[in-house]
Amino acid sequence: AQKVTQAQTEISVVEKEDVTLDCVYETRDTTYYLFWYKQPPSGELVFLIRRNSFDEQNEISGRYSWNFQKSTSSFNFTITASQVVDSAVYFCALSEVTTQGGSEKLVFGKGMKLTVNP
Amino acid sequence: NAGVTQTPKFRVLKTGQSMTLLCAQDMNHEYMYWYRQDPGMGLRLIHYSVGEGTTAKGEVPDGYNVSRLKKQNFLLGLESAAPSQTSVYFCASADRGRVPYGYTFGSGTRLTVV
Numbered sequence: 685a686q687k688v689t690q691a692q693t694e695i696s697v698v699e700k701e702d703v704t705l706d707c708v709y710e711t712r713d714t715t716y717y718l719f720w721y722k723q724p725p726s727g728e729l730v731f732l733i734r735r736n737s738f739d740e741q742n743e744i745s746g747r748y749s750w751n752f753q754k755s756t757s758s759f760n761f762t763i764t765a766s767q768v769v770d771s772a773v774y775f776c777a778l779s780e781v782t783t784q785g786g787s788e789k790l791v792f793g794k795g796m797k798l799t800v801n802p
Numbered sequence: 803n804a805g806v807t808q809t810p811k812f813r814v815l816k817t818g819q820s821m822t823l824l825c826a827q828d829m830n831h832e833y834m835y836w837y838r839q840d841p842g843m844g845l846r847l848i849h850y851s852v853g854e855g856t857t858a859k860g861e862v863p864d865g866y867n868v869s870r871l872k873k874q875n876f877l878l879g880l881e882s883a884a885p886s887q888t889s890v891y892f893c894a895s896a897d898r899g900r901v902p903y904g905y906t907f908g909s910g911t912r913l914t915v916v
Binding site: 688690693719727728729731775777787788789790791792793794795 | 832833835837842843844845846847850852860890892894896898905907909910912
């Protein structure tokens with residue numbers, strides 16, 4: 685079965701520091717999708733990025749960047765010049781094909797709590 | 803643009819009581835999911851549905867039942883609540899016609915069983 689490992693459970697940094705959140709996944713599928721979600725203290729899940737298994741290009745969106753490496757089964761997330769508003773729990777997730785009508789479902793890592801101090 | 807609406811947002815139950823959590827989506831999505839979130843455990847799939855009238859077990863189905871009588875609604879039932887079911891419950895839906903899926907999550911239901 686698919687598995688997502690976020691080895692770091694909690695990180696605390698000072699504002700303006702760069703921080704990288706690690707995500708390692710296991711899958712037997714050749715086609716799959718990886719996701720990152722942010723859960724701020726308010727509790728909702730905020731979608732950040734989705735990447736398919738055939739696209740290993742790194743992606744940058746403002747202060748956020750993602751490094752996808754199939755060779756190491758990793759999909760790491762870096763926040764540059766962190767801000768207090770980045771404080772949240774971050775989840776990495778992997779899509780998994782189910783046995784029900786070819787549908788898919790998300791398998792989540794356990795999450796990593798980031799605290800950015802002023 | 804309501805998206806996915808979960809009702810209620812908060813609830814306190816006594817052990818042994820029953821209740822139903824309602825998830826409603828207005829995007830005509832085929833797939834719907836119920837997850838529970840516990841500290842240090844991430845989100846774990848309870849049950850899911852690939853269409854009206856169908857349901858399937860996820861990773862942690864024990865103690866829960868579900869129904870999908872209408873395409874837009876996915877109900878999660880607790881027949882006899884236990885303290886171990888204290889959690890935050892998230893519903894999600896996804897569009898079968900999109901690849902990759904665009905998952906839409908509700909805002910969550912915080913359930914406490916005392």
